[in-house]
């Protein structure tokens with residue numbers, strides 16, 4: 001098993017949800033954790049809970065130059081480009097191009113910016129781990145999912161391309177693709193509408209952020225000759241992007 005002590009881990013989107021849980025898990029395993037996202041106060045609150053070394057790096061991954069500059073000084077052992085979002089569930093022909101841009105700029109270009117800033121060093125050092133946050137939405141589409149699904153299908157293509165392009169350089173790539181996870185994701189998607197966001201999980205038991213973090217840390221702690229490729233995590237109550245078992249609620 002790989003030892004994470006003295007390893008440096010970058011988690012983007014560490015101010016909430018899956019990213020914050022991932023930062024906590026890596027920290028507990030002894031790693032030095034660099035927490036990146038836009039909201040400094042939220043990053044500081046997560047970092048304050050961690051026992052080990054933690055560095056807060058306010059950063060907007062949609063900016064290639066900002067991302068490059070912020071990450072330039074670091075040699076990362078593990079990179080988790082987790083920052084991502086969805087906006088709305090409009091049909092494609094009724095959608096807003098500004099929402100499409102936000103999703104594609106964050107979920108696709110943001111991942112590429114982080115990789116562009118961190119991968120060359122890993123390849124030069126001949127070792128590293130990258131864990132992408134895909135989604136079951138990157139495997140199946142659902143009504144109103146259109147551009148968000150396209151962004152996650154793109155993440156899956158990026159994962160496959162990475163494995164091909166840097167074969168032989170000692171870097172491992174994993175995509176962790178969850179179904180429904182209870183985070184701020186739906187709150188962001190529905191622009192702060194709490195009732196609508198919480199209704200997403202009505203009568204069913206979703207995954208928790210720590211369930212996903214557990215899978216991420218498990219993948220990177222396998223022996224180095226083992227590359228865990230794709231992990232799909234479903235809530236037991238969900239069988240596809242359109243089928244969810246909900247207990248009757250009153």
Ligand SMILES: NC(=O)c1ccc[n+]([C@@H]2O[C@H](COP(=O)([O-])OP(=O)(O)OC[C@H]3O[C@@H](n4cnc5c(N)ncnc54)[C@H](OP(=O)(O)O)[C@@H]3O)[C@@H](O)[C@H]2O)c1
Pocket residue numbers: 012013014015016017018019036037038039040042059060061062082083084085106110133134135136177178179180181182183184185186188
């Ligand atoms: N929740 C689910 O059901 C689910 C299922 C499958 C996959 N995923 C994926 O899991 C990942 C994490 O989502 P989550 O569910 O944990 O959502 P979340 O609770 O809303 O967290 C999203 C994180 O991304 C950060 N972020 C958003 N835009 C950013 C930007 N431009 N630059 C830097 N950071 C940015 C946010 O921080 P700031 O706002 O502070 O920047 C926040 O820390 C995403 O890639 C999402 O697509 C989620």
